[in-house]
Amino acid sequence: MKFRSMSDARDAEGRPLSDAERTGRFGLLLRRTRLDELPEFWNILIGDMSLIGPRPILPETIDALGERGVRRCSVRPGLTGWAQISGNAILSNDDKLDLDLWYIANRSAWVDLKIIAETVLVMILGDRISERRLSAARQSAPER
Numbered sequence: 001m002k003f004r005s006m007s008d009a010r011d012a013e014g015r016p017l018s019d020a021e022r023t024g025r026f027g028l029l030l031r032r033t034r035l036d037e038l039p040e041f042w043n044i045l046i047g048d049m050s051l052i053g054p055r056p057i058l059p060e061t062i063d064a065l066g067e068r069g070v071r072r073c074s075v076r077p078g079l080t081g082w083a084q085i086s087g088n089a090i091l092s093n094d095d096k097l098d099l100d101l102w103y104i105a106n107r108s109a110w111v112d113l114k115i116i117a118e119t120v121l122v123m124i125l126g127d128r129i130s131e132r133r134l135s136a137a138r139q140s141a142p143e144r
Helices: 025-033 040-045 059-072 093-106 109-125 131-140
Strands: 050-052 078-080
Touching: 040 078, 050 109, 059 093, 078 109, 093 131
Parallel strands: 050 078
Antiparallel strands: none
16 A cells, blocks of 8 residues: 555656656655655555565566565565665666565564665665665675
8 A cells, every 4th residue: 555656647658657747746755755665554454464564566576576576576576676766766676675585584673773764764765776785785686
């Protein structure tokens, strides 16, 4: 569950327009501050999601990722995660996957506390790529 921050505008062939073209001012504010995620607390309360973990993805995306997608989905999806505090929207899908798999292999209470604290910073300062984390995740990642 999320607040809707984008329209369903499509081009002449029926394809969705880019995210930038479908997101209005209010949607930009919701997304930049991550307030569009607030309704997901309901999913956490009923046990469908965790506070920390890889973000939920569509079943067809999981299938397209193969074995790595199955491993990524071996834990409950989260509201925020390692990829979200390490660059999120400005990362490639492969980089996000590497970071998610690093988190699954290295998760701990300490890492979760770090994610919670840094999520607040991302909400205030915006996304920034963590080259150090990305490098560590890439090194530990099996071949793509």
